[in-house]
Every structure is written in structure tokens, then in C-alpha cells.
Amino acid sequence: xxxxxxxxxxxxxxxxxxxxxxNIVNGLHFFIVGMPDVAVKESQQRIESAIKSNGYEMPKxxxxxxxxxADIKKEGSAYDLPMAISILxxxxxxKCLNLDQYIxxxxxxxxxxxxxxxxxxxxxxEARKRGFKGFILPRQNAREAAVVxxxxxxxxxxxxxxxxxxxxxxxxxxxxxxxxxxxxxxxxDYKEDxxxxxxxxxxxxxxxxxxxxxxxxxxxxSPGSGKTMLAKRLPSILPPxxxxxxxxxxxIHSVAGKIAKDASLMTTRPFRSPHHTISNxxxxxxxxxxxxxEISLAHNGVLFLDELPEFKRTVLEVMRQPLEDRxxxxxxxxxxxxxxxxxxxxxxxxPCPCGFYNHPEKxxxxxxxxxxxxxNRISGPLLDRIDIHIEVVPVPFEKLSEQRPAENxxxxxxRVLKARIVQQKRFAQHPGIHCNAMxxxxxxxxxxxxxxxxYSLLRNAMAKLGLSARAYDRILKxxxxxxxxxxxxxxxxxxxxxxxxxRSLDRENWAG
Numbered sequence: 001x002x003x004x005x006x007x008x009x010x011x012x013x014x015x016x017x018x019x020x021x022x023n024i025v026n027g028l029h030f031f032i033v034g035m036p037d038v039a040v041k042e043s044q045q046r047i048e049s050a051i052k053s054n055g056y057e058m059p060k061x062x063x064x065x066x067x068x069x070a071d072i073k074k075e076g077s078a079y080d081l082p083m084a085i086s087i088l089x090x091x092x093x094x095k096c097l098n099l100d101q102y103i104x105x106x107x108x109x110x111x112x113x114x115x116x117x118x119x120x121x122x123x124x125x126e127a128r129k130r131g132f133k134g135f136i137l138p139r140q141n142a143r144e145a146a147v148v149x150x151x152x153x154x155x156x157x158x159x160x161x162x163x164x165x166x167x168x169x170x171x172x173x174x175x176x177x178x179x180x181x182x183x184x185x186x187x188x189d190y191k192e193d194x195x196x197x198x199x200x201x202x203x204x205x206x207x208x209x210x211x212x213x214x215x216x217x218x219x220x221x222s223p224g225s226g227k228t229m230l231a232k233r234l235p236s237i238l239p240p241x242x243x244x245x246x247x248x249x250x251x252i253h254s255v256a257g258k259i260a261k262d263a264s265l266m267t268t269r270p271f272r273s274p275h276h277t278i279s280n281x282x283x284x285x286x287x288x289x290x291x292x293x294e295i296s297l298a299h300n301g302v303l304f305l306d307e308l309p310e311f312k313r314t315v316l317e318v319m320r321q322p323l324e325d326r327x328x329x330x331x332x333x334x335x336x337x338x339x340x341x342x343x344x345x346x347x348x349x350x351p352c353p354c355g356f357y358n359h360p361e362k363x364x365x366x367x368x369x370x371x372x373x374x375x376n377r378i379s380g381p382l383l384d385r386i387d388i389h390i391e392v393v394p395v396p397f398e399k400l401s402e403q404r405p406a407e408n409x410x411x412x413x414x415r416v417l418k419a420r421i422v423q424q425k426r427f428a429q430h431p432g433i434h435c436n437a438m439x440x441x442x443x444x445x446x447x448x449x450x451x452x453x454x455y456s457l458l459r460n461a462m463a464k465l466g467l468s469a470r471a472y473d474r475i476l477k478x479x480x481x482x483x484x485x486x487x488x489x490x491x492x493x494x495x496x497x498x499x500x501x502x503r504s505l506d507r508e509n510w511a512g
Contacts, residue, residue: 003090005082006103008126009074010119012337013251015126019068020079022086027062034067037075047084049110054160059091075289078117081106084159096166101133112159116140121254124148136162142175143264144254149179177264183243186267190236195408197233199399200226206390206502208412211237212419213481214435216345216385220504221392223355227348231304234346235269236409239420245300248340252299256292270301276310284318286330290337295322298343308347309377316382323385345386360393375505387437387474389504419484436481448476453493461500475499
């Protein structure tokens with residue numbers, strides 16, 4: 001008897017429907033066809049054990065399972081549950097009604113329990129799009145899938161529970177998530193807050209400017225000066241996620257299996273901080289079975305690279321194209337996958353190998369030329385994509401012991417949000433441009449016009465401070481953002497002067 005159930009395969013951040021056809025015929029052996037990977041082929045042992053553990057019998061005839069369409073590679077263990085249900089339905093051991101109305105996914109344990117899967121959200125989106133009534137999946141993934149409206153999501157703990165539901169012998173309450181209510185009640189729920197930061201007013205100002213314009217930022221300072229503490233608080237001053245951004249971000253984390261148990265929609269901007277030993281593939285994504293990398297997991301949020309010169313040069317260089325295009329394409333011989341990667345890059349580094357170059361109290365013990373050699377680990381093309389360089393000096397005792405509370409994240413975020421609204425209106429007629437950091441040279445000439453005093457100041461700064469040519473566009477973009485923060489339609493000389501301060505590494509002889 002031929003039985004069909006429906007599952008799904010995830011490619012990139014999207015899903016495709018997979019038809020699972022099971023036929024029991026005369027003969028021997030167990031066959032799975034339709035480009036299954038090793039994990040799918042190994043499901044025979046899991047399915048057989050689960051069926052026998054729950055009092056059913058494995059058929060003593062030939063079992064043929066076809067995963068259609070056969071030209072798409074099927075990966076992972078999430079097909080266990082639909083294949084087991086199909087086998088029991090095909091042998092008449094289970095009565096399964098309306099199988100064509102449900103997507104069924106889940107990994108089986110040897111005793112018939114159901115384990116969580118990856119990609120529940122994109123699968124649920126595709127199920128609703130294709131007109132399925134419901135989605136049967138592990139209970140741990142139910143809230144994640146229930147973010148999708150107009151789709152009944154049934155979380156189960158075991159194969160027997162799924163069989164009883166399909167036979168009409170057991171009622172399961174569909175999982176319901178009030179997406180909008182959950183989103184808006186926890187939209188700015190960050191643990192870190194700038195109120196904890198003592199001193200460092202100039203660095204907090206630089207971070208505010210970076211957040212307002214979507215600019216990449218590099219902090220240079222000695223160990224213990226607070227670089228990591230400041231970076232971790234940046235998401236708390238960024239504009240809140242929109243509902244579409246939250247869904248897009250959740251899809252990526254769902255595909256990567258990074259959604260917490262019983263969690264639903266991600267409501268805060270992601271903050272990713274990979275270790276400097278990370279590989280190229282782990283950063284940008286890919287692998288034998290392509291998965292999103294750290295730059296995609298940081299989509300709509302912050303990617304923080306601590307101790308930037310310690311990262312392998314090849315790892316840093318692969319970020320150049322995603323920083324420009326805000327997406328990454330993983331190409332293989334049979335297919336290519338696109339992952340979004342629109343993130344803010346925040347990096348930190350010591351000024352030299354010993355960490356105390358330019359320190360106000362401690363003396364640098366590095367050999368002559370070592371400082372410049374250390375800085376040269378970061379290539380010019382990558383540095384070209386970082387708009388703001390800011391020096392971070394240690395906080396003196398007087399500031400640390402101050403009882404007066406610092407400005408909190410909510411206050412800073414309000415100013416950032418006002419500046420972003422100005423930019424949204426400015427770029428309303430330019431699709432794909434959302435903030436000043438994204439401006440093309442054409443838009444830069446249109447919206448970053450300086451008056452005579454501003455041009456004179458910039459010309460003198462480039463001559464006297466030895467600023468490089470690549471600093472020119474970056475200064476104009478940052479000046480535009482500073483003007484937006486001040487609610488100024490035109491860029492004033494004071495805005496240019498502040499932007500010039502944020503180009504430390506472009507100064508000639510900065511490293512001595």
C-alpha cells in the first residue's frame with residue numbers, strides 16, 4: 001500500500017516541501033531514495049527501534065521510501081517521524097486521517113520520543129504558503145513555529161502522541177503565540193545598559209554616532225580600558241527591531257538551531273562575539289551541509305570582533321564583500337545559497353603587542369617597529385570599511401568611584417531613533433538604503449555638502465594630520481550623521497571637526 005506524508009527541506013533561510021512516499025512490496029530490505037544524506041539513511045535503525053519499542057511490528061517485506069523531489073538533497077534526522085508514521089499507515093497498523101493536510105517533522109529517539117529539529121520557522125512559513133492546515137513537530141519547537149499566523153501548530157512529545165492525534169483518538173491543543181503582543185512587550189529587553197559605564201564619555205559619544213548612522217567602529221585601547229563592556233551595550237541603543245526584521249532574524253537563528261527551547265520570536269538585536277580562532281567557514285557560513293555563519297547570525301545586529309589583529313588575516317578578508325553587499329552567497333557545484341548579513345561591525349584591539357602604547361601611565365616595552373607591524377595585521381581594504389576609529393583610555397579612579405549615575409541606554413536610544421527617522425525620510429526614494437553608512441558616492445555628493453568653512457577645515461585637517469584619501473568619504477558620512485543627531489539640515493564645521501577626530505588610524509605616523 002502506498003502512503004504519502006509531507007515534510008520539508010531547508011535551503012538557506014527558506015524551505016521547500018518534500019513528499020515522503022512509502023510503499024510496502026514483496027521482497028526484502030529497506031530502501032531510502034531521493035538523495036538522502038547519511039543522517040537520513042541512518043534513520044532505519046531509529047525508526048525500527050521506535051516502532052518495536054511502542055508495540056508495533058516492522059514489516060517483513062521490502063520497504064521503499066522515496067523523498068521527492070528526488071533532485072534535492074535531504075539532510076538531517078527530522079524525517080524520522082513522518083517516515084515512521086507512513087510505514088505504520090502503509091502496513092495498516094495505524095489509522096492516519098488527513099495526512100495530506102499536515103507537514104510532519106521530528107527526530108525519533110529509540111524509545112519513540114521526539115527530539116527537536118532545526119528550521120521550524122521557515123518550514124512553518126512555507127507550510128502556510130502552500131495551504132497546509134497544520135504542522136506536527138516536536139513540542140520544544142512549537143512556540144517557534146506558532147509565530148506564523150493562520151497555521152495550526154501541534155507540538156508532540158512522542159510518536160504515539162502524533163499517531164493518536166492523526167487517528168482522531170486524542171485532542172491536542174494547538175500552540176498559540178500572540179506574536180505582536182510578545183514582540184512589543186519585550187522589544188527593548190536588554191540586560192546590559194550604558195548606565196553601568198563610568199566615564200568614557202568620548203567613547204560613548206562615538207558609539208552613539210555609530211548607532212545613529214549604522215557605521216562600523218574600531219576601538220583602540222590598552223587592556224582593561226572597557227572596550228568589551230562598551231561594545232556589549234551597543235545593541236541597547238540601536239533602534240528597536242521592526243516585526244519584519246525580527247522574523248527575518250529569527251529565521252536565520254532557527255535554521256542554525258540557535259533558538260532556545262520553548263522560545264518564539266527574537267525581539268532584541270543579536271550580538272555575536274566569535275573567538276579569534278574562528279575559521280573562514282564558521283564566520284561567513286558554508287560547510288559540507290551549508291549553515292549560516294556568524295556574520296549572518298549577526299544580521300540586523302552587531303558583530304563584535306575582540307582583539308581584531310589576532311584573527312587570521314584570511315578570516316578578516318572574507319568579510320570585505322559581505323560588508324559591502326550585506327549578503328553572503330555560498331556557492332557549490334550543484335547549488336548556491338544566499339544568507340543575509342546586514343550587520344554593524346564593532347571591533348576592538350590593543351594598540352601594540354604589549355598593549356600599552358600611548359598609555360597615560362604605563363610604558364610600552366615593544367621593540368621599534370613592532371607597533372606598526374602589529375597594526376599592519378589589519379589590511380587597508382578592511383580598515384577602509386570601518387568609518388570610526390576611537391581611542392579608549394583607562395578610566396581614572398575618580399570616575400570609577402563617582403556616585404552620580406551615568407546616562408542610561410533608553411535616553412541615548414531616543415536620540416539615535418530621532419536621527420534614524422530623519423535618515424529614513426531622506427532615503428525613502430532609494431530602496432536598500434536605510435542609514436548614512438549605506439550611502440553611495442552619488443548620494444554622498446547629494447546629501448553631504450559642506451559649506452566653505454567646512455571644506456576649509458577638512459582640507460587643513462587632511463594636510464596637517466596626514467589623513468589618507470580613504471578618510472575623506474568616511475568623514476563626510478560621519479559628519480552627516482552628527483548633523484542628524486543635532487537635527488541640523490546642513491553639515492556645520494563643528495560636525496566636520498568631530499568626525500575628523502574619529503579617524504585615529506588614518507593619521508600619518510600614528511604608530512610612531
